[in-house]
Amino acid sequence: MARRHDPERRQRLIDAAIRVVGQKGIEGLSHRTVAAEADVPLGSTTYHFATLDDLMVAALRQANEGFAKVVAAHPALSDPEADLPAELARVLGEWLGGDRTGVELEYELYLAALRRPALRPVAAEWAEGVGVLLAARTDPVTARALVAVIDGICLQVLLTDTPYDEEYAREVLTRLLPVPGTRDASGPGSLPPATAG
Amino acid sequence: MARRHDPERRQRLIDAAIRVVGQKGIEGLSHRTVAAEADVPLGSTTYHFATLDDLMVAALRQANEGFAKVVAAHPALSDPEADLPAELARVLGEWLGGDRTGVELEYELYLAALRRPALRPVAAEWAEGVGVLLAARTDPVTARALVAVIDGICLQVLLTDTPYDEEYAREVLTRLLPVPGTRDASGPGSLPPATAG
DNA sequence: CCTCGTTATGTACGCTCGTACACATGGGAT
DNA sequence: ATCCCATGTGTACGAGCGTACATAACGAGG
Secondary structure, three states, X not given: OOOOOOOOHHHHHHHHHHHHHHHHOHHHOOHHHHHHHHOOOHHHXXXXXXXXXXXXXXXXXXXXXXXXXXXXXXXXXXXXXXXXXXHHHHHHHHHHHOOHHHHHHHHHHHHHOOOOHHHHHHHHHHHHHHHHHHHOOOOHHHHHHHHHHHHXXXXXXXXXXXXXXXXXXXXXXXXXXXXXXXXXXXXXXXXXXXXXX | OOOXXXXXXXXXXXXXXXXXXXXXXHHHOOHHHHHHHHOOOHHHHHHHOOOHHHHHHHHHHHHHHHHHHXXXXXXXXXXXXXXXXXXXXXXXXXXXXXXXXXXXXXXXHHHHOOOOHHHHHHHHHHHHHHHHHHHOOOOHHHHHHHHHHHHHHHHHHHHHOOOOOHHHHHHHHHHHOOOOOOOOOOXXXXXXXXXXX
């Protein structure tokens, strides 16, 4: 009854969708659950997002900004003087250490692209976005490699209940840098006692 | 009518489940679709696998053997003399280059562990299995890193429609090896022209 | 041969889902 | 002030789902 003329309805639906995925997983995402979460009638969700894919694309696009924000909060990542692997490892630690819901959500939507072609471009945008950011500090090949290993590390943490090990991440990221840039390196020569599974 | 006393029913249901996931994705997996694919009545699937999780665990466990078989087919991976990164890159190429259905299926079930705790241990088994195999050639930390980057590379290929680049994979894997083992290295010093996004 | 428990089968119940569609409403253009 | 259409609302339909359960067939052990 009341809520006629709600100009932010669409945005609130996206927010609701993100909350739903965060709480029930992507399988729990439906027009109805989103409608309930946003406290709007069912018909409203189908009006603003004709198909579920539309809604997921919008949600994934917005969720992607989560990591971007964490990155943006660390200007050191763009500082050519800073220790890139150490900074990246720290950022990952923050991201994985905080409310894990956000990370799971982002990866869940990200991974959903495996079966949903509609999400594929958005997933690519994410990888490319992080890649571009990192390429500014290294080179395209290294950047892609860093993105790959970041994904891999996050998956290991999320999928196998292994706690995140920042020192391990730093070591692995360091190894990926092209050799000329031995950085200020305290010497990657020998392994840290680190944490092996 | 006919098929009373079918001693391999259970196994055929697992096979059918794998085919279903391969064709329709994990969301298409249901007691009914599996029953149809295996050409058995609905009640039969619920008899052998009370819950869908049971069925998925069995399917994931069997699917995991896919990569293991590819690995086993490359004894060079266990040969201390062989060039590990090159061999790994080649194996990945074979795996990703063949019938992609198998890879997608394996990753789909693997990634499903993100939201299904029941699958978590099986996913961990896989990572650990590959890890142990690689640890025999390097060390635990490096092995975990290799698994991470392998996952990351596969995800990049599967999620962003980027073709697999074996040379790139070889380079990245090489960098991950601990420095003392500069291997026979033709010199990781400079980047290949490679493929950058 | 007969009994009995494991295995197999068919059907039904209650639920959620995507989608369609008819109707209400209110703000901006005229 | 009026009209019109983008926006909002409620309800219904058909389909698929997990699950439960009563019943049938079979093979092993008596």
